[in-house]
Amino acid sequence: MAIPPGFVYIGHRLPQLLAGPLTAYFLIVLLGREISTTLTITSVLLSGPLLFTILLTYDDIKNYIAACSSGAQLPPHIRDYSLGGIWTIYKDIQAEKSGYIADGIEETVEYCGGYVFNVRLLFQNRMITLEPEHLKTILASGFEKFEKGLEFREVFNSLLGSGVFAADGDLWKFHRSMTRPFFTKDRISDFDNFEHHAEDAICQLKLRLREGYPVDIQDMAARFTLDSATEFLFGNDVRSLASRIPYPASSARASPFLSDSEESIELDPAARFAKAFSEAQTVSLSRARLGLHWPLAEFWTDRIVAPMRVVHDMIDPIVAEAIERKHANAEKKAGHEGNTLLEELVNSTEDPILLRDEIMSLLVAGRDTTASTLTFVVYMLSEYPEVLRRLREEVLSKVGPNKRPTYDDIREMKYLRAVINETLRLYPVVPFNVRMSKQATTWPPVKPGGKPFYIPANTRVAYSVMAMQRRKDLWGPDALEFDPDRFLDNRLQKYLTRNPFIFLPFNAGPRICLGQQFAYNEASFFLIRFLQNFSSITLAMDAQPPESHAPKHWASEEGRKGKEKVKRQAHLTIYMQGGLWVRMDEADESKS
Ligand code: HEM
Ligand SMILES: *[C@@H]1O[C@H](CO)[C@@H](O)[C@H](O)[C@H]1NC(C)=O
Numbered sequence: 001m002a003i004p005p006g007f008v009y010i011g012h013r014l015p016q017l018l019a020g021p022l023t024a025y026f027l028i029v030l031l032g033r034e035i036s037t038t039l040t041i042t043s044v045l046l047s048g049p050l051l052f053t054i055l056l057t058y059d060d061i062k063n064y065i066a067a068c069s070s071g072a073q074l075p076p077h078i079r080d081y082s083l084g085g086i087w088t089i090y091k092d093i094q095a096e097k098s099g100y101i102a103d104g105i106e107e108t109v110e111y112c113g114g115y116v117f118n119v120r121l122l123f124q125n126r127m128i129t130l131e132p133e134h135l136k137t138i139l140a141s142g143f144e145k146f147e148k149g150l151e152f153r154e155v156f157n158s159l160l161g162s163g164v165f166a167a168d169g170d171l172w173k174f175h176r177s178m179t180r181p182f183f184t185k186d187r188i189s190d191f192d193n194f195e196h197h198a199e200d201a202i203c204q205l206k207l208r209l210r211e212g213y214p215v216d217i218q219d220m221a222a223r224f225t226l227d228s229a230t231e232f233l234f235g236n237d238v239r240s241l242a243s244r245i246p247y248p249a250s251s252a253r254a255s256p257f258l259s260d261s262e263e264s265i266e267l268d269p270a271a272r273f274a275k276a277f278s279e280a281q282t283v284s285l286s287r288a289r290l291g292l293h294w295p296l297a298e299f300w301t302d303r304i305v306a307p308m309r310v311v312h313d314m315i316d317p318i319v320a321e322a323i324e325r326k327h328a329n330a331e332k333k334a335g336h337e338g339n340t341l342l343e344e345l346v347n348s349t350e351d352p353i354l355l356r357d358e359i360m361s362l363l364v365a366g367r368d369t370t371a372s373t374l375t376f377v378v379y380m381l382s383e384y385p386e387v388l389r390r391l392r393e394e395v396l397s398k399v400g401p402n403k404r405p406t407y408d409d410i411r412e413m414k415y416l417r418a419v420i421n422e423t424l425r426l427y428p429v430v431p432f433n434v435r436m437s438k439q440a441t442t443w444p445p446v447k448p449g450g451k452p453f454y455i456p457a458n459t460r461v462a463y464s465v466m467a468m469q470r471r472k473d474l475w476g477p478d479a480l481e482f483d484p485d486r487f488l489d490n491r492l493q494k495y496l497t498r499n500p501f502i503f504l505p506f507n508a509g510p511r512i513c514l515g516q517q518f519a520y521n522e523a524s525f526f527l528i529r530f531l532q533n534f535s536s537i538t539l540a541m542d543a544q545p546p547e548s549h550a551p552k553h554w555a556s557e558e559g560r561k562g563k564e565k566v567k568r569q570a571h572l573t574i575y576m577q578g579g580l581w582v583r584m585d586e587a588d589e590s591k592s
């Protein structure tokens with residue numbers, strides 16, 4: 001039996017929790033016996049909160065003095081007078097259930113007079129910034145002053161272990177150098193993998209559409225990227241495209257992949273794996289909200305254990321087999337170069353846990369990200385038929401109606417890349433991110449002649465590329481419009497070229513996404529094949545579960561919110577609530 005997480009949490013904090021009451025008690029004993037029992041109990045009880053408040057105030061004063069003496073300022077607090085920021089946490093949870101991600105940011109910006117603020121949650125400062133200059137400091141020029149940090153590792157440890165995604169310092173360098181060789185140009189331009197999975201996916205879509213039902217693009221994209229990623233990582237894919245795709249929940253044939261019908265999920269290992277993998281990510285994200293305090297929400301049972309068991313059951317045998325194969329090959333010839341990432345990794349270590357962690361990191365980093373990008377691109381194509389028309393025109397003129405796209409084709413397709421970029425600008429896959437400051441530092445001033453911002457050591461720092469990439473002052477008055485041409489016409493020079501840090505869907509600096517080129521290739525390849533086969537896309541709102549419809553009152557709102565048809569949610573990555581259901585027409589080959 002594992003020790004319940006809540007016990008471990010309290011065990012670690014016991015000395016801290018008892019410090020106040022014990023001090024108070026001994027002081028009273030030392031002072032003599034004139035004090036009544038009620039007073040003793042009250043002072044012992046109050047001593048904890050009192051000590052805590054004193055320490056907190058001391059910290060605030062210390063930071064204030066440190067900021068002033070270096071000619072800097074502290075980021076302003078947001079408006080929230082509730083104890084421990086409970087109000088903000090409550091609003092955050094409500095917003096996730098029913099709201100629009102990053103709603104209410106304008107209000108905060110207005111109140112704080114800028115895009116930098118301190119959201120103090122559970123008595124801990126979180127410095128939030130939406131300033132490109134600050135992101136440059138965090139991710140690139142001041143890289144060594146920030147890390148993912150203990151909190152990130154504690155929260156994501158069960159999911160990611162020590163892999164490249166969660167590690168810091170020398171361990172991160174080790175992991176990064178171990179995985180990096182696998183992302184060279186010739187590795188990532190091998191399209192055989194994408195080809196047969198895309199073919200499978202399109203074939204399934206066609207069959208279902210011919211039956212007269214709409215299809216869920218998000219589910220399809222998740223299968224395509226899971227199969228491609230597992231093949232890329234360990235040579236044999238998990239074949240999630242082989243099992244039946246879902247019917248709309250409203251149809252008589254419904255037996256959805258991710259929600260009900262536990263029975264079919266039990267029978268289908270790929271579906272079980274995919275479900276467990278999403279569940280583990282969802283648990284990790286709910287932990288991220290509470291940070292180090294996550295065990296309070298899972299006091300008696302660790303909710304990630306069950307889904308992770310399913311995930312490990314799938315990966316462990318694959319890892320074991322790779323190690324065995326290496327030994328078998330070693331007898332035949334030395335210095336065998338691996339074909340898959342796992343074979344490559346086995347050459348640097350045979351530690352099965354380390355190998356599994358690395359694989360998990362890469363699966364988490366590489367799977368839902370590209371799936372989400374594809375889903376949101378298709379969402380935009382369904383909403384902007386003119387963009388769809390131009391994109392198909394580019395596909396047909398550059399690649400033709402049948403040919404398999406090559407690396408060079410993809411490189412030359414400017415409009416396709418602009419469509420992907422514009423989607424990643426408005427709907428960046430990783431909408432929020434966090435870092436921890438290792439030492440006290442400053443962020444540059446925002447206004448000319450203004451003061452820099454002081455960031456104390458060991459402070460949580462959060463940023464939202466989504467909110468930043470929607471700022472009108474950075475992207476122009478039409479920032480909330482979906483318009484791929486902004487990456488091609490004079491707006492490119494006017495905004496992005498002058499200030500590259502306003503567009504960071506893949507982050508920047510030494511920890512920039514390792515899979516960026518892989519992802520552009522994978523997404524481009526799929527979209528080209530997809531558009532060779534389908535000529536029109538319309539949302540099937542009748543198949544979309546009712547709770548996923550954008551609420552009626554959104555329609556009167558300005559900006560993107562007013563245009564949204566389907567609600568979004570986020571765990572590590574953003575996704576469409578309830579899938580993205582569409583109807584499509586097959587391309588008429590004789591015409592094209
Ligand atoms: C459109 C798709 C993708 C997007 C938007 C994306 C975005 C990101 C972002 C924002 C990070 C930084 C996370 C952080 O440091 O906090 C990241 C890291 C990473 N990504 Fe991607 N990613 C995508 C696809 C992929 C793919 C397909 C792979 C691999 C096959 C991949 C592998 C990685 C790895 C290994 C890291 C960790 C790098 C490190 O910490 O040194 N990504 N990605
Ligand atoms: C899309 O964004 C990437 C990454 O910032 C950039 O390298 C590329 O030039 C952009 N392409 C287009 C056509 O916008």
Ligand SMILES: CC(=O)N[C@H]1CO[C@H](CO)[C@@H](O)[C@@H]1O
Nearest residue numbers: 199202203401402403532533
């Ligand atoms: C599944 C399917 O029909 N795929 C087709 C998509 O389009 C290409 C080009 O026309 C065909 O080669 C595929 O067979």
